[in-house]
Amino acid sequence: MSMSAKVKWDGDVRFQGTTGSGFDVMIDGELQKGPRPMELILLGLGGCTSYDVVGILKKTRQDVVDCVAEIEAERADTVPSVFTKIHVKFVVSGRGLNAKKVERAVSLSAEQYCSASIMLEKGGVEITHSFEIVEVA
Known part of the structure; x- marks a missing residue:
């Protein structure tokens, strides 16, 4: 069984993650827009x-x-x-x-x-x- 994900830089220390099943999550190193x-x-x-x-x-x-x-x-x-x-x-x-x-x-x-x-x-x-x-x- 394989899985996939994509993480795209969104500026500063933020990244937009997208799962292979199509769900999005904002990842933020400074906790302003999402979890670390x-x-x-x-x-x-x-x-x-x-x-x-x-x-x-x-x-x-x-x-x-x-x-x-x-x-x-x-x-x-x-x-x-x-x-x-x-x-x-x-x-x-x-x-x-x-x-x-x-x-x-x-x-x-x-x-x-x-x-x-x-x-x-x-x-x-x-x-x-x-x-x-x-x-x-």
């Missing part, structure tokens, strides 16, 4: 792992109504300022959620399914996970 490139990596990681967690929970018939991945990252102090540590905390809301099934969904995503997470770990990033369950009426 490294923030997009965190969003990609969060989207990838959240997709897995929600999908796994739905397949195990958990009544999930919301899932938020809160991501905190540390970067190296030297150039290149790569990520050194990332923590992903899932706040999963639903009715009667089984903690063991949520824990298993998070583990399966981290260890087997999330391409972004696995790729970053192979690059030397320490990634940890936790979760919180919120019961809703």
Whole structure:
């Protein structure tokens, strides 16, 4: 499976990104018109792992109504300022959620399914996970 993207300079430290599927995003090194490139990596990681967690929970018939991945990252102090540590905390809301099934969904995503997470770990990033369950009426 192949993917593509195009990034075009838009002046100063801004770039217009276009995905192969036709979506646009403004990338801005000074945070005036869009996210910084490294923030997009965190969003990609969060989207990838959240997709897995929600999908796994739905397949195990958990009544999930919301899932938020809160991501905190540390970067190296030297150039290149790569990520050194990332923590992903899932706040999963639903009715009667089984903690063991949520824990298993998070583990399966981290260890087997999330391409972004696995790729970053192979690059030397320490990634940890936790979760919180919120019961809703």
